[in-house]
Amino acid sequence: MISFLIYKAILVGVIFAITLFVAAYSTYAERKVAAFLQDRIGPDRAGPFGILQPLADGLKFIMKEEIIPNVSNRLLFILGPSIAMLTALMAGVVIPWGGSLTIGGESYSLQIVDLNIGILYVFAVVSIGVYGIMIGGWASNNKFSLLGAIRASAQMISYEIGMGLSIIALIMMTGTLSLREITELQAGGAGNYWNMWNVVYQPVGFVIFLVCAFAECNRTPFDLPECETELVGGYHTEYSSMKLGFYLFAEYINMFVSSAVISTLYFGGYNFPFMNNLGLDQNLITIIGTGVLFFKIGFFIFFFMWIRWTIPRFRYDQLMNLGWKILIPLAVINIFITGLFGIF
Amino acid sequence: MLTNRSKLVVKKEMTFWEKIYLPAILSGIAITIRHLFRKGATVRYPEKKREISEVWRGQHVLKRDEKGAERCTACGLCAVACPAEAITMVAAERKKGEENLYREEKYAATYEINMLRCIFCGLCEEACPKEAIFLTDRIVSTDYGRGEFVYGKDKLVEPVDQRIDVSKRQTPEVLQFKKLKQFSHNK
Numbered sequence: 379m380i381s382f383l384i385y386k387a388i389l390v391g392v393i394f395a396i397t398l399f400v401a402a403y404s405t406y407a408e409r410k411v412a413a414f415l416q417d418r419i420g421p422d423r424a425g426p427f428g429i430l431q432p433l434a435d436g437l438k439f440i441m442k443e444e445i446i447p448n449v450s451n452r453l454l455f456i457l458g459p460s461i462a463m464l465t466a467l468m469a470g471v472v473i474p475w476g477g478s479l480t481i482g483g484e485s486y487s488l489q490i491v492d493l494n495i496g497i498l499y500v501f502a503v504v505s506i507g508v509y510g511i512m513i514g515g516w517a518s519n520n521k522f523s524l525l526g527a528i529r530a531s532a533q534m535i536s537y538e539i540g541m542g543l544s545i546i547a548l549i550m551m552t553g554t555l556s557l558r559e560i561t562e563l564q565a566g567g568a569g570n571y572w573n574m575w576n577v578v579y580q581p582v583g584f585v586i587f588l589v590c591a592f593a594e595c596n597r598t599p600f601d602l603p604e605c606e607t608e609l610v611g612g613y614h615t616e617y618s619s620m621k622l623g624f625y626l627f628a629e630y631i632n633m634f635v636s637s638a639v640i641s642t643l644y645f646g647g648y649n650f651p652f653m654n655n656l657g658l659d660q661n662l663i664t665i666i667g668t669g670v671l672f673f674k675i676g677f678f679i680f681f682f683m684w685i686r687w688t689i690p691r692f693r694y695d696q697l698m699n700l701g702w703k704i705l706i707p708l709a710v711i712n713i714f715i716t717g718l719f720g721i722f
Numbered sequence: 723m724l725t726n727r728s729k730l731v732v733k734k735e736m737t738f739w740e741k742i743y744l745p746a747i748l749s750g751i752a753i754t755i756r757h758l759f760r761k762g763a764t765v766r767y768p769e770k771k772r773e774i775s776e777v778w779r780g781q782h783v784l785k786r787d788e789k790g791a792e793r794c795t796a797c798g799l800c801a802v803a804c805p806a807e808a809i810t811m812v813a814a815e816r817k818k819g820e821e822n823l824y825r826e827e828k829y830a831a832t833y834e835i836n837m838l839r840c841i842f843c844g845l846c847e848e849a850c851p852k853e854a855i856f857l858t859d860r861i862v863s864t865d866y867g868r869g870e871f872v873y874g875k876d877k878l879v880e881p882v883d884q885r886i887d888v889s890k891r892q893t894p895e896v897l898q899f900k901k902l903k904q905f906s907h908n909k
Contacts, residue, residue: 417762688754
């Protein structure tokens, strides 16, 4: 029992550290990708190739003067970024980061908790994330912040519906809500027996989920809550120092987690083609699988950035049209078609 | 219609393929990914300097003569010629015993060029009858305040032991040109 707790504590710590590390270097990657896509060089002064830039940015955030406006609601003002950060970190708990390692006869699963309602848990936690933005924007007592917060809440709640419906088709197919079981069902791929990733069976569901994930993370083309051209800084206009850092950081953590969820649900998670045909040791397969999962996550984080520097921002009515009039009906049709395939 | 590039705008209903936007988005991300592999035009300046012309017009120098005395006599022709009004000076009379410092009886006690005003046209150099001021291939460095860009004699006059070579700008043709005052604006 004690060893179990110690093991879980270590795993939580490691995943926490990895999440923060990936989020920190996502900020660096964002600037580098932006630069390369625009034929520039990007940050290259802090360390070789600017590799220490996230450290410099973090230090700057901590050293900056912290301003809490007099007219703001002090408690809620502090609570906002805390909730945003907390919920962003919580979603990583149910994601299976790899298979299981066998050390000394004991099996260690590379997942913190295998909840049997794993995907519902992710949705629950992500929808709490709206409160962080809403409370922060409301407590700032600033018109622009409030507008950003209203936009954020309306947008995230609208797109959660489309996201949930797109998942239902997938769940009908797999018959389970546990993320580990969904991953295991995609095991193998090409090899002994033909078993494809879910994206092959659910292409429409995948596109809907991807678009909704962009909206949930407030990423371009859905970055209306913080569009600097209209709303100064959106919901975090009044924030400074590390509180602003928390908001920005939470966005990158959300991006990391949603990339992990997309990889797990539609791209086979830690599975890779020919995994059972090469005659590798089970532990080695697990380690390679974790690497493969992180490669997939890295690709999707890059994809988030790639889209950001390609597509301009939606107008607000276009955003709502897309969410309610296109994605939701499309998701419902997808559910029907999946149901028909299930019957016949 | 003058440039032949105007396009007739037709506001027609979008087809189904245009309406779902995905093909357009895919072609968009294909364009952006091509830029990822393109070589940028950036020159990393302090480490790598772009090649410049031999007669580059950069930071000015106030020359000394062979004996090390300042050539400038504070005649003010450069300041008059300057289209950006960047040059100011205060003239003073040479005292006894200063013959090794200043070549003629009058000299510039202060001589200032505001590098933020200067447009590096080289008209001061052309106007100078004493071959005292030249533009060099040095680049005016950056600074934090505006005050630091007003260069005084401490920065402009060349040190006696570190002469600055202006032979590229002081060719026989240039000297010939300067003799023919009818070509010059200060005739």
